[in-house]
Amino acid sequence: MRPVDREFEITVDGVAVPVVPGQSVGAALHGAGIRSWRRTRREGRPRGLFCGIGVCFDCLVTVNGVPSLRACLTEARPGDRITTENER
Amino acid sequence: MTGTYDLAVVGAGPAGVAGALSACLAGLDVVLIDGATSPGGQYFRGFGAPNRATPGSARFARQWETLTARAAVLLGHRVWAVEHTGDGFAVRCLEGDREERPRTVTARALLFATGAHDRPLPFPGWDLPGVLTAGGAQALLKGDLVVAGRRIVVAGTGPFLLPVATGLARAGADVRGVYEANGRLGLARHPLLTAGRAAEALGYGLGLARHRIPYLGRHAVIEAHGHDALTHVTVARLDAGWRPLATRTVECDTLAYGYGFVPQIELPVQLGCLTRQGTDGAPVVAVDAGMRASVPGVYAAGETTGVGGAPLAEAEGRLAGRAAAADLGRHVPPLPALSRRAARLSAFAAALARAYPVRQGWQDWLRDDTLVCRCEEVPLSAVREAVSLGARDARAVKLLARPGMGWCQGRMCGHVVAALVGDDPEPPRRPIAQPVRLGDLANASPQAPEPPGGPR
Numbered sequence: 385m386r387p388v389d390r391e392f393e394i395t396v397d398g399v400a401v402p403v404v405p406g407q408s409v410g411a412a413l414h415g416a417g418i419r420s421w422r423r424t425r426r427e428g429r430p431r432g433l434f435c436g437i438g439v440c441f442d443c444l445v446t447v448n449g450v451p452s453l454r455a456c457l458t459e460a461r462p463g464d465r466i467t468t469e470n471e472r
Numbered sequence: 473m474t475g476t477y478d479l480a481v482v483g484a485g486p487a488g489v490a491g492a493l494s495a496c497l498a499g500l501d502v503v504l505i506d507g508a509t510s511p512g513g514q515y516f517r518g519f520g521a522p523n524r525a526t527p528g529s530a531r532f533a534r535q536w537e538t539l540t541a542r543a544a545v546l547l548g549h550r551v552w553a554v555e556h557t558g559d560g561f562a563v564r565c566l567e568g569d570r571e572e573r574p575r576t577v578t579a580r581a582l583l584f585a586t587g588a589h590d591r592p593l594p595f596p597g598w599d600l601p602g603v604l605t606a607g608g609a610q611a612l613l614k615g616d617l618v619v620a621g622r623r624i625v626v627a628g629t630g631p632f633l634l635p636v637a638t639g640l641a642r643a644g645a646d647v648r649g650v651y652e653a654n655g656r657l658g659l660a661r662h663p664l665l666t667a668g669r670a671a672e673a674l675g676y677g678l679g680l681a682r683h684r685i686p687y688l689g690r691h692a693v694i695e696a697h698g699h700d701a702l703t704h705v706t707v708a709r710l711d712a713g714w715r716p717l718a719t720r721t722v723e724c725d726t727l728a729y730g731y732g733f734v735p736q737i738e739l740p741v742q743l744g745c746l747t748r749q750g751t752d753g754a755p756v757v758a759v760d761a762g763m764r765a766s767v768p769g770v771y772a773a774g775e776t777t778g779v780g781g782a783p784l785a786e787a788e789g790r791l792a793g794r795a796a797a798a799d800l801g802r803h804v805p806p807l808p809a810l811s812r813r814a815a816r817l818s819a820f821a822a823a824l825a826r827a828y829p830v831r832q833g834w835q836d837w838l839r840d841d842t843l844v845c846r847c848e849e850v851p852l853s854a855v856r857e858a859v860s861l862g863a864r865d866a867r868a869v870k871l872l873a874r875p876g877m878g879w880c881q882g883r884m885c886g887h888v889v890a891a892l893v894g895d896d897p898e899p900p901r902r903p904i905a906q907p908v909r910l911g912d913l914a915n916a917s918p919q920a921p922e923p924p925g926g927p928r
Binding site: 404406419424429430432436439444447453458471 | 601602609851
């Protein structure tokens with residue numbers, strides 16, 4: 385476990401979300417109360433974290449324009465821009 | 473043999489670290505590989521200061537420290553394929569979580585200690601945001617220091633529900649209840665007592681009592697409700713076969729649930745290792761007393777050979793590391809106490825699996841429109857239709873109705889589809905164990921492995 389040093393921020397659809405160093409993008413979103421960030425392609429069902437360990441692929445997310453990353457496995461970096469499929 | 477290790481260990485949890493360390497101490501040149509950026513696997517995830525409560529974490533930390541001084545360690549390396557080479561094996565990795573770089577490691581022998589993931593059962597609403605696997609909630613807490621919700625229901629079966637519930641409560645969540653679908657074994661009869669883990673069992677009991685968490689046997693969450701996120705669940709009292717008898721509603725923003733674990737064995741299966749059916753029905757790698765798989769030079773330890781928890785995983789890892797060293801000609805003095813310990817823990821694991829089975833009545837919880845496959849959004853009605861069209865086994869259902877064809881490749885629903893058609897779950901045949909770019913796939917030629925960092 386890394387020492388917990390200074391928090392930093394990422395943005396989710398332009399809104400700042402705090403991150404503890406070492407947290408995954410998925411954990412940061414979930415911790416900020418954002419429970420879903422993707423819609424399924426057939427029925428448009430909301431999806432967020434489910435298995436939490438990289439197995440289920442429910443939590444796919446777009447980071448800095450790169451799509452289809454598993455949010456639960458992708459460590460957040462300062463300034464990351466997350467874009468969701470949520471309605472704004 | 474320049475650039476080739478004696479032993480590559482995949483998985484840095486209790487089994488992998490113990491196995492790598494035993495092999496090192498017996499004189500092998502070892503590389504340990506794990507997809508995560510810190511060691512510990514799911515059990516010792518983030519084993520530093522915040523998680524000293526995890527039993528065995530100080531011991532694991534000492535092993536890790538000793539190992540890193542003696543072996544090569546590749547963290548943040550996800551293994552997507554393993555292959556035979558002329559005189560050993562090539563391990564195909566992707567390094568890094570975004571700008572991933574392909575890397576190939578070669579070794580004369582392989583030890584798979586790749587652990588397990590939760591085994592979820594489907595029910596109406598199980599894909600609502602806020603419904604998490606128990607392991608997922610635990611991973612958030614241990615690895616990310618995030619409490620999964622404010623008001624949390626814990627459900628499923630097995631002793632793992634207890635540390636999840638007490639951990640969440642200790643972190644400040646309002647745990648509304650623990651619903652164990654099997655009988656709630658009284659603490660006096662709890663299997664942990666017979667395994668000499670009375671203090672651990674007592675600790676969970678005290679934790680539940682201190683936080684006034686109801687712990688009910690023969691109960692399950694059979695439906696989750698909410699529009700775009702979870703708002704409440706339907707809890708049912710169950711008969712002995714898990715059919716619902718009476719229901720009530722419990723408000724919550726989060727459900728953490730699981731019905732046991734599925735060993736992750738696609739890598740040994742890629743190499744042709746034989747499997748057998750574990751006590752809980754899930755396929756596991758078949759091994760001998762030295763944790764040798766059916767393919768020479770391949771070893772497996774921990775949950776890959778049957779779900780048994782961290783102490784058994786460590787014992788099996790040590791057995792595997794020692795066997796690998798002996799098979800490569802090192803002098804390894806016998807250690808009968810270790811084999812006895814592994815046998816005792818293994819018997820305990822089998823007793824636990826028998827105490828917490830999955831009963832068929834869960835199929836009564838589903839409705840026609842309940843998703844069986846979350847990725848491809850395949851409802852129960854489509855699976856039933858495939859069966860009515862003549863699909864006799866899980867593979868035929870998959871071809872007709874597409875459950876298991878999506879991103880997760882059946883990891884979440886494979887056991888479910890098998891149960892719905894009355895099959896035992898099959899060993900996972902996935903030639904690619906992690907998502908990989910086509911370019912990296914095209915460049916991964918078995919004839920030209922990239923030189924690894926090399927043994928020291």
